[in-house]
Amino acid sequence: MDDTGKILDRRQLFKDLFVFVGDKVADYASKRIDRVMPKGDYLRPPGAVEETEFLSLCTRCDECIKACPAKAIKRYHGLMDVSIGTPVIMPRENPCVLCNGLLCITACKEGALKPVDHADKVKMGIARINESRCLAWGGQDCQLCYIKCPLQGDAIFLEDGKPVINEDKCVGCGVCEYACQTINNTCAIKVAVKR
Incomplete structure (x- = not known):
């Protein structure tokens, strides 16, 4: 394999790694959204928008x-x-x-x-x-x-x-x-x- 093939393989490795890590972060964030978004036992004042x-x-x-x-x-x-x-x-x-x-x-x-x-x-x-x-x-x-x-x-x-x-x-x-x-x-x- 020449140097061009090694560079392409390395690029593909980093692309795949980036996609993998991105998917894991998105999955983790979606599971944790309940901890960030309020679920409080409280009311908003009158007239509150969504x-x-x-x-x-x-x-x-x-x-x-x-x-x-x-x-x-x-x-x-x-x-x-x-x-x-x-x-x-x-x-x-x-x-x-x-x-x-x-x-x-x-x-x-x-x-x-x-x-x-x-x-x-x-x-x-x-x-x-x-x-x-x-x-x-x-x-x-x-x-x-x-x-x-x-x-x-x-x-x-x-x-x-x-x-x-x-x-x-x-x-x-x-x-x-x-x-x-x-x-x-x-x-x-x-x-x-x-x-």
Whole structure:
């Protein structure tokens, strides 16, 4: 074999090696994406755009946090997560009360929070009731989630004294989850995050 053949073989070896290493890195990255992309148990503020777009638009300026009259919006403090520093709502700590004017949206100048016509058009998530943990569904007199719901009668209604979630009307504010956990050791309501 002459020198030209050796050079071609070496080039092919490096090409094959590059493709092999590239495939391994891509495979590793795809398996690790769940560790990088947020899977947090939190809600985004009202009007939040789709998560990937939200993460690219949000500058972590904290203006929505400062504007929230209920102090429901907090800065996310995760570990090795692209969401670190972004605004989140954790209903069991402090839910969104759908304040008049949705001030967080007005405060966002970057477009990560888009205006909505009315508070009942917000979509942060959907509340779900675990009937086996619910006091009312267990035969006790409890309607706290219904009483506290800012969209009472629409998002949560009572059927034979038991709370029922209307998934089409629920905005996922977390008020019902917060209320439930204050009186129920095994909170019966959980807001499923809309992502």
